[in-house]
Amino acid sequence: MQAPIQQAPFARLPDGRQVHVFTLTNAAGMTVRILDLGGIIAEIHVPDREGVFADVALGFDTLDPYLGDSPYFGALIGRYGNRIAAGRFSLDGQDYTLPVNNGKNHLHGGVPGFDRVLWRSRIEGDELVLDYRSVDGEQGYPGALDATVRYSLGEDNAIVVRFSAVSDRATPVNLTQHSYFNLAAGGDILGHELMIDADNIVPIDADLIPTGQLMPVAGTPFDFRTPNPIGARIDAQDEQLRHGGGYDHCFVLNGAPGALRLAARVREPRSGRVLELFTQEPGVQFYSGNFLDGSLAGKGRSYPYRSGFCLEPQHFPDSPNQPSFPNTILRPGETYATESRFRFSSEA
Template structure:
């Protein structure tokens, strides 16, 4: 049986434009809700080992908080996920300046990024298709970029996210999905057992910008190659943890053949038995432990306190346009940017 998708009105933007919410449901009872504003995943309902469903996604039940100060809850990110140092890069001999919105740096495509635009939406069988045209010069980026995102909920409790993009001028592209998860449905995430298939990570400076090198995880608090509670070493005296106020780092995935999909991460919440696995074609995953959540945001009857959610953002490395040793993030005319990731939910009985 295919998953079903229903469209309903959600709210209106200040300019009067209609924002819709799409409800994806499968025969197993899993429900995912997605807005065409920002491509935001607002809810993910999955069962625990006793069959009790809970919403494991951080988010809001009204539009206003997403327009105000949402920390990218559930959103699509572009043109460039993560940071570009100083809001500057040079491409084919030409210098470009981007707006800075994270200290001295450009973060997640600027304001507004793809997280705060209304996407064109349509339903194709069991898939929600979102499209957005980013104009030449938008947020300082060169070229007109046409982006298509496919969201699909499978019968196996997987959320499939596929990005495609084409451009008419060379431009950096690094698209990702920025959901925050709490597999317990509440409380903090420090007891979640995390595994990340990465032998190295990208060290950052105090501004959270890459130093340009890779560092081994062995012998550090960044070694998640075997399952370990997120909170086990998060407060150790380590310069990298101090820079990120916890984990806010890109992990370099141990990948199969180019273009293949790897299981990047496995997360288990021991009390509920809920499990989340991330599969991706991307070379990296940004693990963020909700360090800057401070209890000032509320939604869906919850208060989003310190480390009450975690992110696993499949992506290329931060600041790659300024780091020639990192995997390429420049899309050129005639090329097709295409990448897929999957979020698989299950229970450990």
């Protein structure tokens, strides 16, 4: 029988509000710890092929680093995951301006985005439920958005993330989960073997904004349709790799969007740990930790260059300015709903 979700105090925000940590455990002994600040997945303890457990999530054991220069470790992202060019878009004949927080562009909902807010939390059976109301005009976005995230831990060692949202005005919505993983629980991630079921990527310019086209992965360093080590081609002479400083691209997933399907699989050969991502989203942003530099540390280890990778299920970057991309506009009377699963296992 699955253990109930445990709740405990974690720390207090500068304004005195209490941040809680929730511990989810299954019968196999897998443990996940989640904060109601930003919905942050702070710890993921899973076994290797010998049954030895380790924490495979990058993060911190105290509050202050999450409030400082954290690169979205473990956090929920909104209203819009990824970049919006120049922090501008037009919707129904009206122009909107968002704060620019990533070079020339708006990134991950601004500052603060959903990653820095304290979500209302409750436990419903085996689910941790987090709610947040983003008021009309917050970070420049139109409409009051009511967002809900439901976390659960399955007996199959899958972290299930279910998003839903409604709005009283038309608004862009692209919610995602931004955990950084290292299945070896240390060192770099270049030896991790990655598969992504995608025939195309969304190519970007030097400012990391989509060109508006799709690019086939065949014959490029982005072809992960069969497993390849992340580091095998990461330093190849390739324009897209130069733009991203490595991999920092949205992969266009095969299969029908809306269907929960296997999008990516990562295996770490030394430990035998495996991560599989299942999602309903049309894309997944694969990021190879190119901006980690060793200046951050937590939970007894530092986080140097390329010591973590992200698989962020989402719609495409800059979609509000790209009419050919899948729609990201949520309108009154509609419900935004999407599910992703991060399933862990091990093999010889």
